[in-house]
Amino acid sequence: MIHHILNKNYLVEVLPPKQDSENLEADLKKFCTRYRKVIDSGYCVCITDNTMGNLSFQGTEIIEEFQLSVLPKQVMIHLNTFHRKDDLDNILTTCHQKEIEYILVITGDGSPRLPKLRPEDVNFTNIDSITSVELLSYIHREYPGSFCLGVAFNPYEPEEHELEKMARKIKAGAKFIITQPIIGRNKVLDKLINRYPQIPVIVEAWMSKNINLLSQAVGYEIGLKEEYDPIANLKLLHKLYPGCGFYLSLLGFKTQYDLLKDTWI
Amino acid sequence: MKIVVCIKQVPATNEAKIDPETKRIIREGVKAILNPFDTYALEEGIQLREKFGGEVIALSMGPPKAEQILREALALGVNRAILLSDRNFAGSDTWATSYVLAQAIKRIGQVDLVICGKQAIDGDTAQVGPGIAAHLGWEQATYVMAVEELSSSCIRVKRMHEDGYDICKISLPALITVVKDVNIPRVPTLKGWLFSLKQDIPVWKPEDIKAVKTKIGLNGSPTMVVKIEPPPPRQTRTKRIEGTARECALSLLRELRSRNII
Numbered sequence: 289m290i291h292h293i294l295n296k297n298y299l300v301e302v303l304p305p306k307q308d309s310e311n312l313e314a315d316l317k318k319f320c321t322r323y324r325k326v327i328d329s330g331y332c333v334c335i336t337d338n339t340m341g342n343l344s345f346q347g348t349e350i351i352e353e354f355q356l357s358v359l360p361k362q363v364m365i366h367l368n369t370f371h372r373k374d375d376l377d378n379i380l381t382t383c384h385q386k387e388i389e390y391i392l393v394i395t396g397d398g399s400p401r402l403p404k405l406r407p408e409d410v411n412f413t414n415i416d417s418i419t420s421v422e423l424l425s426y427i428h429r430e431y432p433g434s435f436c437l438g439v440a441f442n443p444y445e446p447e448e449h450e451l452e453k454m455a456r457k458i459k460a461g462a463k464f465i466i467t468q469p470i471i472g473r474n475k476v477l478d479k480l481i482n483r484y485p486q487i488p489v490i491v492e493a494w495m496s497k498n499i500n501l502l503s504q505a506v507g508y509e510i511g512l513k514e515e516y517d518p519i520a521n522l523k524l525l526h527k528l529y530p531g532c533g534f535y536l537s538l539l540g541f542k543t544q545y546d547l548l549k550d551t552w553i
Numbered sequence: 554m555k556i557v558v559c560i561k562q563v564p565a566t567n568e569a570k571i572d573p574e575t576k577r578i579i580r581e582g583v584k585a586i587l588n589p590f591d592t593y594a595l596e597e598g599i600q601l602r603e604k605f606g607g608e609v610i611a612l613s614m615g616p617p618k619a620e621q622i623l624r625e626a627l628a629l630g631v632n633r634a635i636l637l638s639d640r641n642f643a644g645s646d647t648w649a650t651s652y653v654l655a656q657a658i659k660r661i662g663q664v665d666l667v668i669c670g671k672q673a674i675d676g677d678t679a680q681v682g683p684g685i686a687a688h689l690g691w692e693q694a695t696y697v698m699a700v701e702e703l704s705s706s707c708i709r710v711k712r713m714h715e716d717g718y719d720i721c722k723i724s725l726p727a728l729i730t731v732v733k734d735v736n737i738p739r740v741p742t743l744k745g746w747l748f749s750l751k752q753d754i755p756v757w758k759p760e761d762i763k764a765v766k767t768k769i770g771l772n773g774s775p776t777m778v779v780k781i782e783p784p785p786p787r788q789t790r791t792k793r794i795e796g797t798a799r800e801c802a803l804s805l806l807r808e809l810r811s812r813n814i815i
Contacts, residue, residue, distance in 0.1 A: 307740070307741060307746070308584075308586075312746060312750070343740060345743045345746075346743075349742060349743040349744070350743060353743050353744065353747070372737050372739060372740075375739070375740070400589050401589075401592070401738075401740060402740070403737045403738070446795075446796075446797075446798065446801065448797055448798045449798055
């Protein structure tokens with residue numbers, strides 16, 4: 289991940305189509321266009337995994353079906369704990385075969401259609417529920433040296449608890465950290481950076497103007513006095529966190545993408 | 554082994570609204586999904602085919618848009634899908650619905666096993682599965698939590714009870730309804746969806762299944778809905794506890810004690 293920071297390469301989130309899409313072919317086409325655009329820019333494309341429990345297609349199956357190119361250091365997939373064991377192994381095997389190096393391991397959100405991994409699926413017997421920590425351990429054990437695994441950091445959770453969880457994630461083998469969306473200076477993020485100077489931290493920048501949606505996503509009311517300007521916030525984050533990488537969520541491909549080249553100077 | 558799985562499209566919400574005039578669920582403007590219990594029935598059918606060979610057919614009665622859940626069944630891996638859709642089917646209660654499905658199963662022919670989810674989340678009656686077996690005159694086992702054995706002549710299943718389970722063996726052809734414990738349903742793949750979009754789904758009318766008109770729709774429905782209304786909304790409030798882990802734990806403890814929960 290240090291490569292992305294040194295080379296000023298953004299990590300750009302691309303959402304795969306939902307399974308209940310009313311126009312699947314058009315949505316798949318849009319996904320592929322965006323994927324190629326990010327790759328062509330030299331950035332890293334980041335594909336989510338059933339965000340907020342919405343059943344969507346896996347990045348790996350779209351990459352396979354449409355033979356999308358996987359360039360070194362330019363593809364990251366999210367992987368959460370809501371999979372059947374055989375589906376989890378399929379995803380990991382495909383990543384390995386396609387040489388997808390980066391995986392963001394998260395606990396994730398479930399839904400009635402998304403079964404949670406059971407402790408016995410990943411060879412744990414003394415716990416009730418699987419989190420990103422156990423999933424990290426499983427991937428390291430079953431696919432040693434195959435992937436560079438990252439984890440999420442949520443500064444909106446109680447600080448003590450979140451930092452304690454992070455310690456367990458690092459111990460389980462996390463090699464980089466991606467935050468929840470940050471708006472301006474964040475004291476908890478500062479603590480995280482100071483605590484783990486050797487681990488690359490990627491700051492998520494919320495690129496939508498819809499702050500209510502962000503509040504829903506992080507489960508914490510983010511009240512702002514002024515109208516939110518995503519590009520201004522991204523520029524501010526560059527100033528505040530010059531040693532970090534940047535992950536762009538909900539980026540406007542038509543309105544914002546071309547502005548990016550002048551943002552990280 | 555020829556297996557038919559009966560599935561239903563239901564509103565994707567627990568806050569279903571009811572038309573005060575007709576006493577029926579308002580489906581317009583509400584997203585429709587495959588009945589969650591039916592995903593277990595489909596999975597069981599597909600797993601049995603994977604183990605014993607044969608064919609799995611998804612069958613649904615509903616409006617034309619119910620074709621969507623049949624495509625989902627095809628994406629999951631059933632061999633073919635059939636939609637029962639006609640104006641004359643509208644208004645069918647569980648008895649008339651199970652009659653229509655039974656007639657369709659007769660028309661398919663040579664069926665060994667019918668699998669249904671234990672109930673649909675909209676009506677919550679759990680009557681259609683047993684109704685189909687009654688119309689067909691077949692043996693049935695409800696609330697199945699595991700299929701333990703299947704041969705060309707019989708099936709042995711584990712049935713869930715409130716205080717345990719029983720094991721029963723019934724002769725084929727038979728019908729079973731399954732509960733959530735029976736398996737972990739797969740999710741459709743992209744390949745599966747792309748395949749399903751290219752498949753033809755035949756639409757059967759009453760005459761295709763030799764259904765007697767007096768036994769279908771409102772005419773064939775002995776149920777009289779006298780009154781139906783949604784339960785009062787739950788009064789829930791969220792309270793956020795702030796502070797260090799110790800402070801939060803103490804606040805939570807006080808809160809739970811004050812409500813006599815602990």
